[in-house]
């Protein structure tokens with residue numbers, strides 16, 4: 001662990017990530033990188049360069065990808081991992097994490113999220129504000145569980161899937177990789193095919 005943190009992405013998601021890092025009180029200094037060169041400061045935190053500058057900083061900083069898009073976050077995360085970057089886990093102090101929960105590097109757990117016992121969360125995930133991930137879930141890498149989502153017990157969510165805000169997933173279900181579940185959806189059966197699913201119960205669109 002380094003005493004400085006560099007967050008890639010200074011807009012919406014990156015700011016929430018920075019807020020968690022500040023609340024964790026673990027780093028002496030926090031900075032952003034962002035490809036929008038017009039952003040000098042975000043949340044009062046200095047933007048010190050663009051993604052082109054990333055590898056110049058890798059030895060001196062812990063690095064976290066603060067980008068909400070699953071594909072972009074995965075791409076940058078894998079580059080960082082390959083380069084040997086130190087990538088922390090960020091957990092808001094007001095998240096609740098149960099016993100025997102395993103959380104991969106590069107994952108952010110936002111305020112009010114609850115991850116119950118024996119769940120495994122992959123790397124580069126977002127467990128967003130006020131979502132609940134109940135017991136024995138398996139959330140693969142680069143998944144986004146949006147704000148207010150409820151995953152019942154023993155749910156599996158495949159790599160890169162995005163579970164939309166306020167949706168509900170019944171217990172003992174598998175959602176495959178690269179799915180996009182719409183806002184407010186209810187999933188009552190396995191989803192074995194990648195795609196976009198909306199409604200109550202969900203239908204593919």
Ligand SMILES: CC(=O)SCCNC(=O)CCNC(=O)[C@H](O)C(C)(C)COP(=O)(O)OP(=O)(O)OC[C@H]1O[C@@H](n2cnc3c(N)ncnc32)[C@H](O)[C@@H]1OP(=O)(O)O
Nearest residue numbers: 128146147163164165180181182183184196197198199205
């Ligand atoms: C902190 C944060 O902000 S985290 C981010 C939180 N945001 C989210 O979770 C966003 C979730 N995204 C959605 O719900 C989106 O609407 C998606 C991804 C499901 C669909 O987006 P698109 O692929 O662009 O689909 P599009 O908008 O063209 O809609 C396709 C059809 O699905 C319907 N539809 C789209 N979303 C929903 C939804 N959530 N519930 C019900 N129907 C929906 C549309 O009305 C449309 O129906 P029609 O063909 O009969 O007219």
